[in-house]
Amino acid sequence: MxxxxxxxxxxxxxxxxxxxxxxxxxxxxxxxxxxxxxxxxxxxxxxxxxxxxxxxxxxxxxxxxxxxxxxxxxxxxxxxxxxxxxxxxxxxxxxxxxxxxxxxxxxxxxxxxxxxxxxxxxxxxxxxxxxxxxxxxxxxxxxxxxxxxxxxxxxxxxxxxxxxxxxxxxxxxxxxxxxxxxxxxxxxxRPDDASFEAFMRQREKIAEDYVNGDAKSLEAIVTHAEPATFFSPRGDHLQGANAVASRYERDARSFHEGGSTDLEVLQSSASGGLAFWTGLQHAEARMGKNGETTAMTLRVTEVFRFEDGAFRLVHRHADPAKAG
Ligand SMILES: Cc1cc2nc3c(=O)[nH]c(=O)nc-3n(C[C@H](O)[C@H](O)[C@H](O)COP(=O)(O)O)c2cc1C
The missing domain is CATH 3.40.50.360 (Flavodoxin domain)
Structure with missing residues (x-):
């Protein structure tokens, strides 16, 4: 209850x-x-x-x-x-x-x-x-x-x-x-803000897995239904549930273990089967051949749809706020 x-x-x-x-x-x-x-x-x-x-x-x-x-x-x-x-x-x-x-x-x-x-x-x-x-x-x-x-x-x-x-x-x-x-x-x-807040705590952990090269937990919350879109920090974008899901998986492989990330949520809301958060993602990620640590801050908006009893990521937009 x-x-x-x-x-x-x-x-x-x-x-x-x-x-x-x-x-x-x-x-x-x-x-x-x-x-x-x-x-x-x-x-x-x-x-x-x-x-x-x-x-x-x-x-x-x-x-x-x-x-x-x-x-x-x-x-x-x-x-x-x-x-x-x-x-x-x-x-x-x-x-x-x-x-x-x-x-x-x-x-x-x-x-x-x-x-x-x-x-x-x-x-x-x-x-x-x-x-x-x-x-x-x-x-x-x-x-x-x-x-x-x-x-x-x-x-x-x-x-x-x-x-x-x-x-x-x-x-x-x-x-x-x-x-x-x-x-x-x-x-x-009709999940409300409180259940979305609980989900967002899980989302934070999933983001942490991702910058350590593990896309499995993200895969579990990515939609397999249309529409789905992804606007990457590199400036390109793609649409379609399968294309987006495989892109997430591929991008995760560019990270090595030892990374960390933190979601700074500036605004979030859930209502009537849709939810979003927008804010900053601060990350220290080990990337490239030598696994050097790169610090970055992304401006992020993610939209979720409530499907089959759970929130699924249907849209992510991320672009670099600053590089360090
Ligand atoms: C046009 C009409 C059709 C009815 N048909 C049924 C029926 O199919 N089954 C039933 O259990 N009662 C039937 N009743 C009796 C109603 O259950 C009863 O009038 C009941 O009190 C109506 O609900 P209410 O008290 O919320 O107005 C019918 C009553 C009317 C006026």
């Missing part, structure tokens, strides 16, 4: 798929929000006033409610959907909200946002259909959704007291567990 003091709070948009004043789904959503970890801020986004999606209304001046809704989702890190089941699927109001957020084409506000799903029914049998119909939309919306734990609340009225709170500690515990798992899931998909 992440330490709230070190990590940026997650902005979680909560969308309830029911417009009913006494909605069980909303009561469960409130109970979930009340049990969110301290490092999560839950914000209920209302969907009841969204005009039905109609492509003819797009353009310069779409309905204000659509623009507001899109802006609200855009400012969120993740979305929690809490929905009833209508005719073994999701209610029309929820589908409409998804349609509104998904357009104009190519500008979907949902793309890449991690999601959690909770479905609710007052009946014994139900909630499964809505849960999975919603998950089906995430394929095209390109929303990574938490798989476990699943959350289907049947006979939901029995779980709630007169004031809308949950009756049993067992239910409270499962809501809390769900929110905690959701936080972990969101942080896996």
């Amino acid at each position: 992440n330490n709230a003091a070190q990590t940026r709070a997650i902005q979680l948009a909560v969308i309830v798929g029911s417009l009913r004043a006494q909605s069980y789904s909303r009561k469960i959503a409130r109970a979930l929000a009340a049990r969110a970890p301290d490092s999560m801020r839950c914000r209920f986004i209302e969907i009841g006033d969204l005009p039905l999606y109609n492509e003819d209304l797009e353009g310069e001046d779409p309905p204000r409610a659509w623009s507001t809704f899109r802006a609200e989702i855009r400012s969120a890190d993740a979305v929690l959907f809490v929905t009833p089941e209508y005719n073994r699927s999701i209610p029309g109001c929820l589908k409409n909200a998804l349609d509104v957020g998904s357009r104009p084409s190519g500008k979907s506000v949902f793309k890449g946002l991690p999601a959690g799903v909770v479905s609710v029914t007052p009946n014994k049998l139900g909630a499964f259909g809505a849960n999975h119909a919603l998950r089906q939309t995430f394929v095209f919306l390109d929303m990574p959704v938490m798989q476990q734990p699943e959350a289907y609340f049947s006979t939901v009225a029995d779980l709630l007291d007169d004031k809308g709170g949950v009756k049993s500690s067992e239910t409270a515990g499962s809501l809390e567990k769900f929110m905690s798992a959701l936080e972990d899931w969101i942080r896996t998909i």
Whole structure:
């Protein structure tokens, strides 16, 4: 679990798929929000006033409610959907909200946002259909959704007291567990500054290996996906994941053991699957036939993409700041 003091709070948009004043789904959503970890801020986004999606209304001046809704989702890190089941699927109001957020084409506000799903029914049998119909939309919306734990609340009225709170500690515990798992899931998909800082400590060690002629640890963090670019201190540049990876490997061979380096990070940030640092790399490297020690300072910018659960180097620009 992440330490709230070190990590940026997650902005979680909560969308309830029911417009009913006494909605069980909303009561469960409130109970979930009340049990969110301290490092999560839950914000209920209302969907009841969204005009039905109609492509003819797009353009310069779409309905204000659509623009507001899109802006609200855009400012969120993740979305929690809490929905009833209508005719073994999701209610029309929820589908409409998804349609509104998904357009104009190519500008979907949902793309890449991690999601959690909770479905609710007052009946014994139900909630499964809505849960999975919603998950089906995430394929095209390109929303990574938490798989476990699943959350289907049947006979939901029995779980709630007169004031809308949950009756049993067992239910409270499962809501809390769900929110905690959701936080972990969101942080896996959208790493923040704190996890990038941890990665940068590893990056420093990798740079040290490199100036000692060992490219293996760098190879482990270099992307194998496109695009990839490298602007070398010699002034040339190349692009393409394979070309860049083999260049790093070849350049490492020009260093002998006994070098050292230090990254002076002037600025760094991570957000939404991308991260960068920029600053100075001070190095004392043993190079050439005789392995003479050369001191150098490079101005460096590196960009990383979060791929397969880890940061990968996708761009490096380095040029000499001064030679010593
Ligand atoms: C149009 C409609 C279709 C429904 N279809 C289902 C269904 O397929 N499965 C189910 O379990 N309940 C179904 N119900 C009952 C709802 O689960 C119930 O009304 C529930 O209270 C709605 O959620 P809410 O309390 O959050 O508004 C349906 C209700 C409506 C109004």
